[in-house]
Amino acid sequence: MVCKKTSKELSSYLDNEVSLNKRVKIEKHLKGCTNCSYRLEQLKKIHTLTQKALGREPKEGFYERLSPRLEEGEKRIGLKEKLFEWRYNWRLSLSPVGKMAVTISIIAIISLSLLYIWRSVSLPEINIEVFQQEYVRYNGMSSFAEELALPVILEIK
Amino acid sequence: MRKSNIFLPAGRILRCILVGLFFLLNLMVVPSLAMEPEKTLSLSLEAQFQVNAEGTKETQVYRQEGSYIIRAKIIYRKPDFSYILYLAPPMIKGRRILDNGKLRIEYIPGMSNSKYSSSLNSSLARKRREKSLNLILANYTISQLPDEYIAGREVYVISLILQYSGSPGLKTWIDKETFLPLKQETYNSEGKLTFSSQFTEIHFGKKISEEELNDIPKSVKDRRFLPPHQVISDIEELKEISRFSLSFPKYLPSGYSFQEGVLLNGGQRVALTYTNGLETIVLFQSPPITVKTEDNRQIPFGGVLSKMGVKTKFWTDKGKTFVLIADICEEEFNKIKESIE
Numbered sequence: 001m002v003c004k005k006t007s008k009e010l011s012s013y014l015d016n017e018v019s020l021n022k023r024v025k026i027e028k029h030l031k032g033c034t035n036c037s038y039r040l041e042q043l044k045k046i047h048t049l050t051q052k053a054l055g056r057e058p059k060e061g062f063y064e065r066l067s068p069r070l071e072e073g074e075k076r077i078g079l080k081e082k083l084f085e086w087r088y089n090w091r092l093s094l095s096p097v098g099k100m101a102v103t104i105s106i107i108a109i110i111s112l113s114l115l116y117i118w119r120s121v122s123l124p125e126i127n128i129e130v131f132q133q134e135y136v137r138y139n140g141m142s143s144f145a146e147e148l149a150l151p152v153i154l155e156i157k
Numbered sequence: 158m159r160k161s162n163i164f165l166p167a168g169r170i171l172r173c174i175l176v177g178l179f180f181l182l183n184l185m186v187v188p189s190l191a192m193e194p195e196k197t198l199s200l201s202l203e204a205q206f207q208v209n210a211e212g213t214k215e216t217q218v219y220r221q222e223g224s225y226i227i228r229a230k231i232i233y234r235k236p237d238f239s240y241i242l243y244l245a246p247p248m249i250k251g252r253r254i255l256d257n258g259k260l261r262i263e264y265i266p267g268m269s270n271s272k273y274s275s276s277l278n279s280s281l282a283r284k285r286r287e288k289s290l291n292l293i294l295a296n297y298t299i300s301q302l303p304d305e306y307i308a309g310r311e312v313y314v315i316s317l318i319l320q321y322s323g324s325p326g327l328k329t330w331i332d333k334e335t336f337l338p339l340k341q342e343t344y345n346s347e348g349k350l351t352f353s354s355q356f357t358e359i360h361f362g363k364k365i366s367e368e369e370l371n372d373i374p375k376s377v378k379d380r381r382f383l384p385p386h387q388v389i390s391d392i393e394e395l396k397e398i399s400r401f402s403l404s405f406p407k408y409l410p411s412g413y414s415f416q417e418g419v420l421l422n423g424g425q426r427v428a429l430t431y432t433n434g435l436e437t438i439v440l441f442q443s444p445p446i447t448v449k450t451e452d453n454r455q456i457p458f459g460g461v462l463s464k465m466g467v468k469t470k471f472w473t474d475k476g477k478t479f480v481l482i483a484d485i486c487e488e489e490f491n492k493i494k495e496s497i498e
Contacts, residue, residue, distance in 0.1 A: 123447045128469060128480075131448075134421070135439045135467065135482040137274070138430050141282065142437060143202055143289040144327055146343060146352045148216040148227045148241065151263055152249045156218075156225065 003029075006036050010043055129154065194301040194315045195294060197331055201315075202286050204336040205233050206278055212308070212359030213244075219350050231356075232365055233337075237278035255373055264373050271377050281388065288416065292434030293317065296412035297326055305330060307339040308356045317435070321411040324348035326435050335361060346436070346484045387420040400424045401444055404475065408496035410489045413438060438483040438493070446478045470494065 006029050012018050013026050030037050094102065133154055140150040216227045228245040232238075237258035243249045253264045256276050263272040275281055293299075302314040312330040319326050325348055330340035340355040389395045395418035396403055403418075412433035419428040426443040448471045470481045470490055474497070481493060 123445050125447045125449050127449050128471070129450075131439075131441055131480045131482060132467075132469065134419075134428055134441070135437070138419075138428070138439055139437050141285055142432070142435060143286045143293070144329065144338075144341065144343070144435060146216060146341075146354060148214060148229050148243075148354060149218050149352055151254060152227065152243070152252070153218065156227075156246065156248060 003033060003036055006030075006033070007039055010036070010040055014040070014043055014047055192313075194299045194313070197301070197313050197336065198293070198299060198315055198317075198329070199290055200336040201329065201331045201338050202290060204332075204338070205239060206237050207235060208233050208335045208337055208361060209235055209364050210335075210337065210359055210361045211363050211365060212356045214354060214356050216352060216354035218352055234365055237276065239277070253373055255378070257378070260378075262373065262377060264377055266372075271380075273380070285416070289432065289434045292412070292414065292432060294434075296320055296433045297435070304333070307332075308359050310334070310339065310359070312339055319412070319433075322346075322348075330355075343435075346486065387424075388417050389420070390417045392418070395427070398424070399427055401427075401477070403427060403429075404442060404477065404479075404497045405429065406440065406493045406496045407498055408492045409438070410485055410493075436484055438481070438485065440493070440497075441480040441482075442477050444477060445473055448478070448480065 006026055009018060009022065009026060013023065018026065030040060090099070136150055136153060139145060140147075210231075210233045212231055214229055214231050218225055218227065225246060227243070227249070230242045230244060232240040237256070239254075239256045241254040243252040251266050253262075253266075255262045255264065256278070258276050258278050261274045261276050263274075265271070296319065297317040298320055300316050300318070302316055305312055305314055307330050311333045313333060315329050315331060316325065317327040317329075318324070324346065325344045327344065328342040329338045331337070332339050337359075339359065341352070342350055343352040345351045387398070389398060392405070392415060398420065399418075409431055410433075413431045413436075414433075416430045416432045416437075419430065420426075421428055421441075426441055429440045429442070431438040431440075467482055467484045468487075468490065472479055472494065479494075479497065481490065483490070485493075
């Protein structure tokens with residue numbers, strides 16, 4: 001068994017949460033590895049201290065005093081901390097490709113929304129010549145229309 | 158006495174026959190000699206569909222900024238074929254217009270964007286001509302002037318003067334034999350000459366087959382034509398079909414009446430056309446738009462633009478944009494605008 005794997009399972013070993021087979025392997029490794037033995041000793045100390053601490057009862061009125069302070073602490077978390085928290089979660093939650101996909105989607109949604117707003121605010125544009133061409137066309141349908149000039153009149157400047 | 162008794166009835170019969178023949182001849186000849194100008198005008202409207210003719214026509218266009226001449230070769234063939242080949246000015250030289258009775262094709266060699274429209278002999282065009290003629294007869298004083306000669310042919314000269322203003326509207330020189338107009342002068346609302354067109358040469362009777370005029374590609378001629386705009390003659394039907402509520406002018410200059418409504422661009426714009434037989438007023442309306450000029454300049458609301466001798470006014474009201482184009486005076490423009498409901 002290698003150190004990396006053993007060190008991960010030391011805590012479970014202390015709590016008797018590993019199988020017998022694994023337990024034998026860990027003990028065999030501890031006999032030959034001073035690093036892991038040292039880490040086990042440290043863990044044992046932490047366990048002992050924790051057990052001692054858990055055994056103590058808090059002073060009277062501790063929870064009553066703690067509760068408002070926790071609430072106050074929550075309120076004190078500013079935008080900066082929230083952003084930091086959000087960035088931390090964002091870094092953990094998605095792969096780089098996923099982050100890029102989410103970013104592109106957000107940019108696209110914002111751009112399309114802005115385009116829609118701009119189009120609904122600005123009026124469609126039509127060249128005056130479109131109307132004049134139509135007028136010439138209607139005149140061309142008149143009984144005594146100028147058959148040579150009207151079809152080309154707008155093009156001759 | 159006996160002899161004369163025998164021949165007297167025969168002489169009477171002969172005399173009766175001669176008198177009868179004289180009256181019959183009068184009945185046939187007199188109307189053609191003294192044809193009413195209205196009748197001549199009416200016959201001239203359909204004349205181009207009843208002749209085989211080939212000629213050269215020149216049109217002089219008069220504008221404030223100067224005048225210019227358009228020259229073209231024209232071929233008419235019974236019953237409804239016509240072909241125009243432009244010869245001048247250089248910028249339109251080579252352009253062709255072909256009307257085969259079903260379609261009217263404006264073709265520019267080397268260009269793929271030919272323009273298509275209904276034939277001048279379509280049922281819609283014939284109805285328009287009929288309505289125009291009725292309006293002309295109601296709104297214009299039609300008089301016949303002394304006969305003249307145009308391109309070596311004897312012609313009737315008919316003058317149309319607007320009854321309300323007394324200003325000339327049209328003067329037309331109509332071939333006595335075929336009733337084809339050989340010369341025409343068109344005047345604007347101020348009585349100024351705007352167009353003068355005339356056949357400088359014309360030959361009748363020469364039959365030309367369509368196959369001879371094969372300078373328009375078959376692909377252009379055979380293209381299926383779908384009318385780009387929906388034309389509606391009934392105002393109530395137009396109101397129902399329109400995608401937005403339409404406004405109509407309550408005031409129109411004397412002699413004008415509603416001709417038709419045209420749904421443009423899939424019904425996004427509507428054009429209401431009014432005519433007095435010769436002149437046209439067009440009122441465009443649509444949901445609000447910005448109107449720009451050729452050089453991309455935005456036209457101020459209510460601005461009047463004069464071009465081709467006609468005026469264009471543009472404004473926005475009641476949540477709609479209106480564009481009014483007509484050859485009428487400023488006062489009439491404002492009266493129409495104010496009467497729109």
